[in-house]
Amino acid sequence: xxxxxxxxxxxxxxxxxxxxxxxxxxxxxxxxxxxxxxxxxxxxxxxxxxxxxxxxxxxxxxxxxxxxxxxxxxxxxxxxxxxxxxxxxxxxxxxxxxxxxxxxxxxxxxx
Amino acid sequence: xxxxxxxxxxxxxxxxxxxxxxxxxxxxxxxxxxxxxxxxxxxxxxxxxxxxxxxxxxxxxxxxxxxxxxxxxxxxxxxxxxxxxxxxxxxxxxxxxxxxxxxxxxxxxxxxxxx
Numbered sequence: 204x205x206x207x208x209x210x211x212x213x214x215x216x217x218x219x220x221x222x223x224x225x226x227x228x229x230x231x232x233x234x235x236x237x238x239x240x241x242x243x244x245x246x247x248x249x250x251x252x253x254x255x256x257x258x259x260x261x262x263x264x265x266x267x268x269x270x271x272x273x274x275x276x277x278x279x280x281x282x283x284x285x286x287x288x289x290x291x292x293x294x295x296x297x298x299x300x301x302x303x304x305x306x307x308x309x310x311x312x313x314x
Numbered sequence: 315x316x317x318x319x320x321x322x323x324x325x326x327x328x329x330x331x332x333x334x335x336x337x338x339x340x341x342x343x344x345x346x347x348x349x350x351x352x353x354x355x356x357x358x359x360x361x362x363x364x365x366x367x368x369x370x371x372x373x374x375x376x377x378x379x380x381x382x383x384x385x386x387x388x389x390x391x392x393x394x395x396x397x398x399x400x401x402x403x404x405x406x407x408x409x410x411x412x413x414x415x416x417x418x419x420x421x422x423x424x425x426x427x428x429x
Contacts (some may be wrong), residue, residue, distance in 0.1 A: 207356075237417070246318070246405055246420030247357065292356045300370050302347070302418070304356030 206230045207295050209305035222280040224308050226293030231273065233295040233303075238267060238278045241290045241307070244266050250291075251278070283312045318421035320406050326427045327396055335424045336391045339408030346389050347418060348381055349405040350374070357405050359393045363389060364411070 208227045216222045226236075234255040239247035253260040253267045253276065262266050266279045279289055293305040315361050319338045327333050339346050344365050349357035358381070362370045365386035375381075378396075383389040393400055407418040 209356075212354075239420075246422050249417045249419070253418065254354070294356070299366075299370075300358050300362045302357075303359065304349075306354060306356050313424070 205306075206303045207293055207305040208232075209291075209293055209308045211308050212306070213309040213311070216283045218285055218312055218314050219282045222278075222283045222287065222310055222312065224278040224280075224291050224293075224310065226276045226278075226305055227274060228276075228295050228303075230295070230296040230303075231274065235296050235299070236267070236269060236276050237294045237296075237302075238265075239292045239294060239304075240287075241292065247292055257275065275285045278304065280310075283310075285312050285314050316367070318406055318408055320404075320421035320424050322424060323417060323422065324425045324427075328399060328429050330385050331396055332392065332394045333396055333426060334390055335404055335406075335426075336422060337389045337391070337406030337408075338374060339406070340419055343408035343410050343419070344374070344386065345409045345418055346383055347407045347409075348391050349407065350405040351423070352401075360391075378427065393426075396426075400427045401426055401428045 237252040238250040240250050241247040251262050252263045269276045290307045290309050292307045294302050296302045321336045336351050346363040348360040351357045363383040378394045381391045403423045405423045407420045409418045
């Protein structure tokens with residue numbers, strides 16, 4: 204049973220437009236959520252996180268929104284750049300020890 | 315500090331052989347994690363160390379898998395009697411227990427191919 208889901212395997216966006224990546228979770232005990240970006244042949248790189256006590260966290264071009272009632276979070280990238288093309292993983296934890304990752308969404312930003 | 319390093323980067327072995335991977339975390343990090351990633355999936359949690367203590371193991375970690383972190387520094391992951399289903403990318407990550415305590419830094423991974 205997948206506790207963290209990313210239902211879009213891939214997403215294509217034009218450079219300069221907004222990219223919206225979605226993530227749904229089933230475990231209401233999760234209290235911390237993270238987004239990672241992964242380039243080929245590299246390990247995932249931390250991007251941005253959000254605690255369950257917040258509904259929004261912003262860092263430059265990246266904003267994460269959390270809707271606890273819907274058990275849904277999203278990552279907004281604006282404006283999108285070709286260098287943002289990568290696989291994006293959503294992850295969640297309830298204890299800071301066991302992290303559950305989604306299957307990832309491959310983002311392609313077209314010039 | 316150059317980040318989390320993993321060795322080897324690639325390992326090809328025959329079914330039934332034992333393999334051992336090494337992870338060197340960021341030096342001041344006291345938390346260390348092992349994950350396995352297969353094609354089209356996200357990293358799957360295997361085990362977690364706080365310093366030298368192994369505090370949590372996934373149900374995915376069969377008896378053929380063992381991990382150690384002597385002296386709370388580097389860690390090794392050993393797979394005994396490898397099976398073809400063990401073929402995957404094995405990722406190591408480390409983190410501090412200071413805020414933001416949940417940010418993990420990943421190594422580049424060891425890709426295991428079992429023939």
